[in-house]
Structure formats: C-alpha cells, structure tokens
Amino acid sequence: MSLNTLFENGFTPVHAMLLASVFLAVVVVELGYIVMSPNENNKKRINRRMAIGDGKEKMSQKNILVQLRKERGLDENGMLVMPMKSLNQLILRSGLTLGLKKLGLYYAIYLAVMTVGVFIYWKSPTFSAIAFPIYTFLLPYFWLKRKANKKTAAFGAQLADAIDLITRSLKAGHPVPVAISMVAREMADPIGTEFGLVVDEVTYGSDLVTALNNLHDRVDLPDLPLLISSISIQSTTGGNLREILEGLSLVVRDRFKMKRKIRAISAEGRMSAMFLSAMPIMLFFALQFIVPGYYTEIWDETLTWYYLGGLGFWMTLGNLLILKMVSFKF
Helix, strand or coil: CCHHHHHHCCCCHHHHHHHHHHHHHHHHHHHHHHHHCCCHHHHCCCCHHHHHHCCCCCCCHHHHHHHHHHHCCECCCCCECCCCHHHHHHHHHHCCCCCHHHHHHHHHHHHHHHHHHHHHHHCCHHHHHHHHHHHHHHHHHHHHHHHHHHHHHHHHHHHHHHHHHHHHHHHCCCCHHHHHHHHHHHCCCCHHHHHHHHHHHHHCCCCHHHHHHHHHHHCCCCCHHHHHHHHHHHHHHCCCHHHHHHHHHHHHHHHHHHHHHHHHHCHHHHHHHHHHHHHHHHHHHHHHHHCCCCCHHHCCCHHHHHHHHHHHHHHHHHHHHHHHHHCCCC
16 A cells, blocks of 8 residues: 555544654663663572672662662652652552652653644644643553552562461571561562561661561552561560461461452453443544544534533443442452
C-alpha cells in the first residue's frame, strides 16, 4: 500500500507523527533500561542490598543503609521527606529505587511528552484540559499503586519461607537479630533487602521492634503485624519464640493459599470488569484512528459532554459493584 493510498483513506501527518513518537518512546525506554540496569556481577547477587555492598566501590554498612533509604524516598534518618506524606508513603511502598530527584525528572519528561502529544493529536484545548488531570495525576497514581500491590504480593509469597528460615536459625541457637540477618543474606528481593534494612537499623542504634515497625511502614502486608507482635511479646515477656513462629508460619501459609483460591474463583468477574471497561475505550480510539473525522461534528455540542459524563459515571459505578462482588477480606 502506497503513501498516497494511506493519506486518501484518512491517514494524516498527525497520525504519522504519533506513530513515530510511540516508536521513539519505545526505543528511549529500551536504551534507558540497558544503560541503567545493573551490571552482570550485580545481577548475580541475591538482592539489591548485597549487590550494593559487593559493588566495585566498597561501602560501609551505614552508607549502604543511607543509600537504600534515599533510593526509596526517605532521608538518611529514615523519615519521609515529601510534604505530601501519603504520596511519599506510596512511593516508598512501590519499591522504586530511583530516588525522588530522578523520579521527579522522569515525571517531568513524561508530563511534557504527554501534554505535547495530546495537544498535537486532538488539537482541542477543551479535550486537552479534560485529559490533563487524567494523565497528570490518575495514571501515575494507579501505576504506583499497582507497583506497590505487586511488591506487597511478592513479599507475602516469601514471608512464610522467611519465618521458616528464622525458626531454623533459632533452633541452631542463634539470637533473633542473627536469625533475621539470615533472611537478609539468603533470600531474594523484595524480602531480602527489606529485612536487611531491619538488620542495619538494629546495628546502628534502633531497637528490633521499632525496626520491624519501620518494615511494616515500607510494606503494608496484613500478615506482617503477626510476626511483629510475636517478636515484640517475646522480647518483653519471654516465651518460646521458635514454637510461636512455627505456628505462625502455618497460619501465614494457610492464609496465602486461601487468598490464591479466592483470586482464582473471582478471576471471571475481574476479567469481565476489565473487558467491559476497556471495550468502549478501545472502540473509540480504533474509530479515531481509522476514521479521524467520525466524531468531529459532535465535540462542540454541549449535550455530548453530558452524555460522556453520564457514561463515565455508570461505568465507574458498574466497576465498583463488580469489584465489591469479587473482593474478599479476611
């Protein structure tokens, strides 16, 4: 098919620029990943904390702790630094290791590219103004939320094995901090680095319970307070921590299995919600790409925006109802 045929069928230079922008964006992301990804020696390390410690530049354990904190959006003392504490907490729990400055730079680049792309494609100040809060706030928020949920799920999948490792270390006669350091040395991320931060905080003056509470701030997992409470109670009143942790491991495994069962049973409802929500949006963009002038005559009609607002409201309500039906908390 020749270029003349494409342009005769409604393929405009704007579409060509959009496709070229997408291609360039993919190339830039791939190059950025290659440049910024850890080298092969660090990839062989079991978790990021150990990779930093075994890097080309030997760092003290305190400097490693400070670097890991700053990468996650904390200051050198482990405190949140952003004025918006909830956003800072979400960045912390997402597991991103870019640091706030680099993350802010990437966000500014993303914002500039999206603003220019939306305005060039739609050529409508009204639509650009409507789309602005969506790609400026909603999309980054849901992206961070998704990464935080994935990290929490991965941490939860490793927690029972970590408790078993602590239990075996206690059986061998090691104290609790040494048993926790075994998790930091022997297990992969995310749990390896998170428990490594606990060990480093205890090493440099924090008590164990406070360090574990800081871990819970970084990883909002419902099963984690069970471990923290067990260790806290044992440290104040005594008792056989090994037996407590053995029972806790069984509880965590049973809860994890139940969650996986519920997720499998509710998969049909979640897929239905995703398909029903995505289908009208995909059809809209497909029509815009195939026949760019299909909706031209209705954008200036006030009634159009009332209809779109009503459709958005009912779609959101339907998704919330489906989400309520497939969500189980226990």
